[in-house]
Amino acid sequence: MNDSFAPSTCLAAPAMHTGRRPFSLAxxxxxxxxxxxxxxxxxxxxxxxxxxxxxxDDIGLTKEEVEAEIAKLPFWQR
Known part of the structure; x- marks a missing residue:
């Protein structure tokens, strides 16, 4: 027997979400x-x-750039 006359809802595979959700645990x-x-x-x-x-100077930064980078706040305090 084959299922050629079965409704398409029975033959369709369930939808799977393979993409990464923007607010997932990962x-x-x-x-x-x-x-x-x-x-x-x-x-x-x-x-x-x-x-x-x-x-x-060896890493290619100025003193002002270093001070600005050190002074940055964590993302939840911006």
């Missing part, structure tokens, strides 16, 4: 991970600016 984890990377970068930049200020 997106939240990604946002938190990115914030931690940026916070660590600012922490290391501040340490570098105080301990070895002569190395700031």
């Amino acid at each position: 997106a939240l984890r990604g946002l938190i991970a990115e914030h931690r990377k940026q916070a660590y970068f600012r922490f290391e930049l501040k340490r570098l600016a105080t301990d070895n200020p002569h190395l700031i």
